[in-house]
Amino acid sequence: MGSDAPALALPTLANGLQRLDALRDKIILVHFFATWCEPCREEMAGLARLAARMRDRPFAVLAIDIGEPELRVRRFFETAPVPFPILLDEDRATMKAWQVAVLPTSFVLDPSHRVRLYAGGPVDWDHPVAARLLESLELESQNPASARLDGTLPPLND
Numbered sequence: 001m002g003s004d005a006p007a008l009a010l011p012t013l014a015n016g017l018q019r020l021d022a023l024r025d026k027i028i029l030v031h032f033f034a035t036w037c038e039p040c041r042e043e044m045a046g047l048a049r050l051a052a053r054m055r056d057r058p059f060a061v062l063a064i065d066i067g068e069p070e071l072r073v074r075r076f077f078e079t080a081p082v083p084f085p086i087l088l089d090e091d092r093a094t095m096k097a098w099q100v101a102v103l104p105t106s107f108v109l110d111p112s113h114r115v116r117l118y119a120g121g122p123v124d125w126d127h128p129v130a131a132r133l134l135e136s137l138e139l140e141s142q143n144p145a146s147a148r149l150d151g152t153l154p155p156l157n158d
Contacts, residue, residue, distance in 0.1 A: 005030070005113045006097040010064065010087035013074055018062060018085050020113060026058045027137055028109040032089075032100045034066050035076040039122040040104045046125035048082045057138065058111070060084070066103065067092050108134070111141045 008020035008030070020028070031047060033040035044063070051061045061084035065073045070088055077086055089095055098107070101120065108117035116137055123130060 003115055005107065005109050005115055008062070008094060010089055010094060013070070013077060013086040013088065016085075018087050020062075023060050024113075025111045026060045027111060027134065027141065028113070029059070029061045030098070030107045030109065031061065031063045032066055032095060032098070032103060032105045033063060034068055034103050035073060036068070037103045043104055043122045043125070044080065044082060046123070047084070050125040051083045054134070055083070058141075059134070059138070062087055064089050064094060066095050066100070108137065110137060
C-alpha cells in the first residue's frame, strides 16, 4: 500500500472509455468483480448505497468486471442497475496489472492515485469502520499534513 495505482483505461457498459487519470482530485474505489461470483453480487448493493451516500463528495466508484462477455454483464446490470460506471476487462490485462488474485477485490485510492486501502474479499460498505476509513482519507486529502492512513477494509458479514 502507499504505491501508485497502475494505469487504467477500459471500455464501459455505456460504450465509453474510462481512464483513471480522468478522475484526479477524487478518492476512487476500484472494485474488481464478476457476475458469477456470489459474494461479488452481494457486495454490489452495498457499493451502490455507498456511492449514493458519497454522491456530493469528491468520490468515485469504478467497478471492473473480469473476463466476461459484455452481453452477460449488460444483462446482469439491466436487472440490477448501479449509480457508477461498469468497466470491462475481458482479456484480464487490468486484473493482472493490479495483481488481483481473488474476487471481489477492492482498492481505495487517494486523490493522487496512491493505493491507501485494500480488501482481498468482500467488504461491508455499510459498516461504520468502512465509513470512518473513507472519511479519514477524505479529511487527509483536504489536509495533507495530517497522519497517513493505510489499511484494510472490514470484511462482509463481520
